[in-house]
Amino acid sequence: xxxxxxxxxxxxxxxxxxxxxxxxxxxxxxxxxxxxxxxxxxxxxxxxxxxxxxxxxxxxxxxxxxxxxxxxxxxxxxxxxxxxxxxxxxxxxxxxxxxxxxxxxxxxxxxxxxxxxxxxxxxxxxxxxxxxxxxxxxxxxxxxxxxxxxxxxxxxxxxxxxxxxxxxxxxxxxxxxxxxxxxxxxxxxxxxxxxxxxxxxxxxxxxxxxxxxxxxxxxxxxxxxxxxxxxxxxxxxxxxxxxxxxxxxxxxxxxxxxxxxxxxxxxxxxxxxxxxxxxxxxxxxxxxxxxxxxxxxxxxxxxxxxxxxxxxxxxxxxxxxxxxxxxxxxxxxxxxxxxxxxxxxxxxxxxxxxxxxxxxxxxxxxxxxxxxxxxxxxxxxxxxxxxxxxxxxxxxxxxxxxxxxxxxxxxxxxxxxxxx
Numbered sequence: 207x208x209x210x211x212x213x214x215x216x217x218x219x220x221x222x223x224x225x226x227x228x229x230x231x232x233x234x235x236x237x238x239x240x241x242x243x244x245x246x247x248x249x250x251x252x253x254x255x256x257x258x259x260x261x262x263x264x265x266x267x268x269x270x271x272x273x274x275x276x277x278x279x280x281x282x283x284x285x286x287x288x289x290x291x292x293x294x295x296x297x298x299x300x301x302x303x304x305x306x307x308x309x310x311x312x313x314x315x316x317x318x319x320x321x322x323x324x325x326x327x328x329x330x331x332x333x334x335x336x337x338x339x340x341x342x343x344x345x346x347x348x349x350x351x352x353x354x355x356x357x358x359x360x361x362x363x364x365x366x367x368x369x370x371x372x373x374x375x376x377x378x379x380x381x382x383x384x385x386x387x388x389x390x391x392x393x394x395x396x397x398x399x400x401x402x403x404x405x406x407x408x409x410x411x412x413x414x415x416x417x418x419x420x421x422x423x424x425x426x427x428x429x430x431x432x433x434x435x436x437x438x439x440x441x442x443x444x445x446x447x448x449x450x451x452x453x454x455x456x457x458x459x460x461x462x463x464x465x466x467x468x469x470x471x472x473x474x475x476x477x478x479x480x481x482x483x484x485x486x487x488x489x490x491x492x493x494x495x496x497x498x499x500x501x502x503x504x505x506x507x508x509x510x511x512x513x514x515x516x517x518x519x520x521x522x523x524x525x526x527x528x529x530x531x532x533x534x535x536x537x538x539x540x541x542x543x544x545x546x547x548x549x550x551x552x553x554x555x556x557x558x559x560x561x562x563x564x565x566x567x568x569x570x571x572x573x574x575x576x577x578x579x580x581x582x583x584x585x586x587x588x589x590x591x592x593x594x595x596x597x598x599x600x601x602x603x604x605x606x607x608x609x610x611x612x613x614x615x616x617x618x619x620x621x622x623x624x625x626x
Contacts, residue, residue, distance in 0.1 A: 213398075213400075214333055214334070216398065217329075217333060217398060217399060217400075218330070218333055218342060218345060218346060218349070219349060220391070220394055220395065220398060220399070221284075221326055221329060221330055221346060221399075222345070222346045222347075222348075222349035222350045222353060223349070223350075223353045223391060224284065224287075224288060224322075224326065224391050224395065225326060225346060225350045226349070226350040226351070226352075226353035226354040226357060227353065227354075227357050227384065227387055227388060227391060228287065228288060228291055228318050228322060228388060228391075229318060230354075230357060230358070230361070230384050231291055231292075231294070231295040231298070231314060231318075231381070231384055231385065231388065232260050232264075232291075232311065232314045232315070232318055234295075234298075234381060234384070235253060235256065235257065238365070238377045238380060238381070239253065241365075241373050241374060241376070241377035242301070242377060244373070244374065245301040245374040245377060245378070246301050246304065246307065248304060252304055255308065256307055256308060256311045257311075259308050259311045259312045259315070260311040260312065260314055260315045261315075261570055261571070262312075262315070263311075263312045263314075263315025263316065263319070264315045264318070264319045264567075265564055265567070265568070265570075265571065266315075266564075267315050267316060267319035267320040267323075268319060268323065268324075268560045268561075268563040268564035268567070269420070269560050269561065269564045270320050270560070271319050271320040271321065271322070271323055271324045271325070271556070271560050274320060274321070274324070274325075274556070277556075278325075280325040280326075280328055280329040280332070280399065281329075281395065281396065281399040281400065283321045283322065283325040284321075284322065284325055284326065284329065284392070284395040284399055285392050285393075285395045285396040285399075286317070286321050286392075287317050287318065287321040287322035287325070287392070288322075288388045288389065288391045288392030288395060289388070289389050289392035289393070290313075290316075290317035290321070290392075291314060291317040291318050291322075291385075291388050292385045292386065292387075292388030292389035292392060293385070293389070294310050294313055294314050294317065294385075295381055295382070295384060295385030295388060296382060296385045296386075297310055298310045298311075298381060299378045299379075299381040299382045299385060300378070301374070301378065323559070323560075323563060324555075324556040324557075324559040324560045324563070325556070327542050327545075327555065327556075327559040328552070328555045328556050328559065329399065330342055330343060330346055331545070331546065331552060331555055332552065336546050337487065337490070338487065339486075339492065339543045339546040339547075340482070340483050340484075340485070340486025340487040340492045340495065340540060340543050341483045341484060341486070341487045342483070342543070343483060343486075343492075343539050343540060343542060343543035344479050344480055344481070344482045344483010344484060344485075344486060344536075344539040344540065344543070345479070345480060345483050346479070346539070347475065347478070347479025347480075347482070347483070347535060347538060347539035348475065348476040348477070348478070348479030348480035348481075348483070348535075348539070349476070349479075350475065350479070351471075351472045351473065351474070351475025351476040351478075351479060351535070352472070352473070352475075352476040354472045354475070355472035355473060355476075357384065357387065358472070360383055360387075361380040361381075361383050361384055362380070364376070364379045364380045364382075364383045365377060365379065365380040367379075368380075420557050420560075420561070423554060423557045423558055423561055424561065427613065427617075428548050428549075428550075428610060428613050428614070428617070429550075429558055429561060429562070431548075431606055431609055431610045431613060432541075432544065432545065432548060432550075432558065432562050432566075432610070433561065433562050433565045433566050434566075434602070434603075434606045435496060435541055435544070435566075435603055435606045435607060435610065436541050436542075436562050436563070436565075436566025436567070437565065437566045437567075437568060437569065438500075438599045438600065438602045438603035438606065439496065439500065439534075439537050439538065439541050439599075439600075439603050440538075440566055440567055440569055441569045441573060441595070441596065441599040442500075442503050442507075442534055442537075442596050442599050442600050442603070443534050443537075443538055444569055444570070444573060444574070445507075445573070445577065445592055445593075445595065445596040445599075446527075446530055446531065446534055446596070447471075448577070448581075448589065448592060449467075449510070449523070449526075449527045449530070450467040450527065452510070452523070452589045453467070453520060453523045453524065453527070455586075456515045456586050456589070457515070457516075457517050457519065457520040457523055458517040458520055459520055459523075459524075467524065467527065470528070470531075471531055474528065474531040474532055474535060475531075475535045477532055477535070478531060478532040478533065478534065478535025478536045478538075478539065479535050479536070479538070479539040480539075481532065481536055482495050482499070482535065482536030482537065482538075482539040482540055483539055483540070483543075485536070486540055486543065491547065492540040492543045492544040492546070492547050493544050493547050493607050493610060493611050493614075494607075495536060495537070495540045496537050496540050496541055496544060496603065496607050497603070497604050497607030497608065497611075499533045499534070499536045499537035499540075500537060500600045500601070500603035500604045500607065501600070501604055502529075502533045503530060503533045503534060503537070503596070503597075503600040503603075504597045504600035504601050504604070506526055506529060506530040506533065507530070507593045507594075507596040507597040507600065508593075508597050509522075509526050510523070510526065510589075510590070510593040511590050511593050511594060511597070515586050537603075541566075542559065542562070544610070545558060545559070545562075547610075547614060548610060548614060549614065549617075577591070577592040577595065580592060
């Protein structure tokens with residue numbers, strides 16, 4: 207392997223490692239919820255406010271970050287993102303006051319989104335030719351899952367070791383481990399990430415020009431189709447997480463096995479992401495992977511609807527869950543890679559990624575409250591309603607994939623200069 211190839215795939219590994227780690231701190235409550243709550247003396251409502259503060263800032267940040275990614279060096283932005291998030295993590299590991307913690311989580315919405323997300327997508331696109339986009343994004347998704355598993359294992363190990371002193375101290379040390387890894391990755395980004403020649407040639411734009419360019423992107427029809435694909439696929443991704451709870455509550459699966467299935471997600475993320483990337487390049491179409499995966503997901507969720515609630519069918523639920531995870535991670539690995547299929551110029555990559563993320567991830571704002579109310583009110587029937595929601599979302603994703611293919615086939619290439 208020559209030096210250029212080593213540099214290319216090494217850079218991809220670094221980007222994947224970052225993608226797997228930077229979101230661990232904003233979502234640290236998922237791993238150490240009771241310990242953090244106990245250490246800070248917070249109510250469940252206050253814990254929820256920490257999360258909502260981050261989510262609200264993140265939603266706004268996708269828009270801003272998209273424009274900024276087309277203005278500044280991806281190398282600089284990635285470095286700032288990781289070091290900034292790491293420092294905020296070290297601050298939070300001291301378990302400060304609730305008001306201070308809210309500020310920290312809002313700031314993480316800046317460092318993990320504004321200066322990171324669109325820059326990461328743009329840096330990944332810049333690593334290869336149009337023919338390699340599926341493989342690049344697929345490998346990034348797959349490696350992200352594997353590295354996620356390693357980091358969570360390291361954090362859990364740190365917690366187990368230091369919790370002998372106290373659970374609060376153990377949680378603090380686990381957070382510190384993640385924060386320090388973030389800072390190290392930030393330094394590695396500064397050393398090894400190199401801006402593309404196109405990035406170096408780009409002329410600085412004023413705030414007015416950036417804003418006008420952002421709104422002009424909203425007038426491009428295929429951008430809205432990309433938003434719809436991410437919106438529907440992300441809805442399916444979010445809802446599949448309820449399957450292990452469904453299996454525990456209604457099929458007699460043990461709580462321990464339910465948690466184990468949740469952990470297996472990271473490993474299947476590796477499988478689905480890599481398989482999706484390889485298939486995309488073999489088929490010479492990322493859209494076919496997204497559309498085909500969505501068809502399989504619709505079938506998978508339809509099975510949950512028709513399978514009777516009977517403990518003897520628990521193995522069928524588990525197998526369907528595992529297959530569904532592979533399908534959704536294959537789809538997820540490609541829904542930003544299809545930007546290349548859609549003819550989005552590199553000069554617009556940051557803006558379009560920001561728009562697609564801000565609007566495509568909007569289910570976070572309402573979906574969980576909606577399906578949660580169904581489950582509380584209707585029990586097992588509420589879960590069936592949730593599976594129907596997911597199946598419909600998957601079918602809509604298929605329709606949008608077909609529409610995008612037709613638009614690309616019939617439409618003209620996007621002129622970046624006119625869109626700016």
